[in-house]
Amino acid sequence: MTNETVEPIRATEIPARVGRFAMRFSSTPRGARLARRLTANRLETWDIPYDSTAHDDITLIVAELAANAVRHGRVPGRDFRLTLTAVGPSVRVEVTDTRSEGEPAAHAPSGGGDSGRGLLLVAALSARWGWQPRGDGPGKTVWAEYQLPCRV
Template sequence: MFVQRFSATPRGARLARFLALHEWDSWGVPYGSRASEEAAAVLAELAANAVVHGRVPGRDFELALDLPQPGTLLIEVTDTRGEALPTPTPVPPSPEEESGRGLVLVSALAKDWGVRPRTPAAPGKTVWAHCGCPPGAGRMFFWR
């Protein structure tokens, strides 16, 4: 499992994506492979949402990655704003709108995704997604 906190800024979101690609490559999900690129697109959208919609000044967002079962990458992005939960079935925006396609993309690329609130003692939410990966991928390194 990989767990890391990042600043809730565009730079933090980019760093999260970069480190995830590195981690997945060390787990046997090769950099540049379809599985790696699709998971990176999902992670980029979830991290961008944490930065844009889940940001609380002075608070970071957390990224957790895991391989819970063969052929599945788990991506979890936790932010500290819990009052604005994403809808489980996002509606594509009209062609004229400039935003609103991120969770539509996540729905298209992930096997499954969802959101769960954090405990009352820790405000916020975790948005998670399961993405496909090569069945032989395994944890070769542990990096925290």
């Protein structure tokens, strides 16, 4: 036997976050704002503090995907759904709308307007992102996965 000591893994090195938040919102600018605000609150409860880069990045991803659901995925009278899933060092954001046509594309906007940059931001901030047809009805789910730093 040797007298070597094994240094234990510190809890701050491997985040032990596990959580899920899902809610439907009206497909309106007010619904998108509420989704962003509730995301900010939920991240705080998951120990991703308001003043951190991760908090700002994830909240911005939600804001962009919710705005797209309202602007491009809106079907009158139907809501969009936001799902946040935290598992260890990652947070997955999913926004599901009810419009089936139109594939989301992250490309440079044509013209000089401010429109069309949302998915470019999502692509830049997330570790990966994509979309899939909605499994439980018409529409699609756009998702992004954010990798948290070891210390938030």
